[in-house]
Amino acid sequence: MFNLTDTIINYDVIPFDDTLIMYNPHDPISVISVFLSLSPILLLTFYLSWLIITRELESIIVAGGQLLNEFSNKIFKRLIKQPRPHEALMGPGYGMPSAHSQFVGFFLSYWTLKIWLQWDPHASTSLKTQSSLFILTFTLMVCGSRIYLLYHTLEQVTLGYLIGIANGTLYFMAVGVVRQLGLMDWLLAWPLAQACYLVDSFNSSNGETLRKKWAKAADSS
Secondary structure, eight states: OOOHHHHHHTOOOOOOTTTOOOOOTTOHHHHHHHHHHTHHHHHHHHHHHHHHHHOBHHHHHHHHHHHHHHHHHHHHHHHHOOBOTTHHHHOSSBOSSOHHHHHHHHHHHHHHHHHHHHSOTTSOHHHHHHHHHHHHHHHHHHHHHHHHTTSSOHHHHHHHHHHHHHHHHHHHHHHHHHHHTTHHHHHHTSHHHHHTTOBOOSSGGGHHHHHHHHHHHHHHO
């Protein structure tokens, strides 16, 4: 027989770290840090919106990489089992390596490589440099927010950031190999992919064609 009292007493719950954030509402930096800490959720939402609007395969590729990176973080945490620096205040859960730092580390390396190796060849070096510095600054701010909010130590954030950079680099290389083998074209030939109108116009091989298409659309409007 169902017993509500026993269920409540034995109810074992933990907070969902990506959205539950403790902060000081009277501290402007703490408030800003909250929004920075929400960036993984916001970025994944952007990838989903990108997919819905453009049917671009790249959105699935990079979101899949971020999720694999997140999965590896769970494994590392269970292996290392280092608690957060203020576990009594911030709640249970392991802190080494920082999931947020690992997420943005992946974001940094994947998109920096994308910008320099596969971006529009007509883009200037100055624009590429500015874009890379913007991403670097953003990711470092996210890392700093996790320390400021007392969720992680400098060591936990640093390790997470470095693992994310390594994962992003390896994933970028793996995607490049898959493209060279023609597996992306094979995937796009699937009936499901065609029914969803998926396209792969974001990579370098189709970059010039896409640029001309956008230019033509702009002229016609």
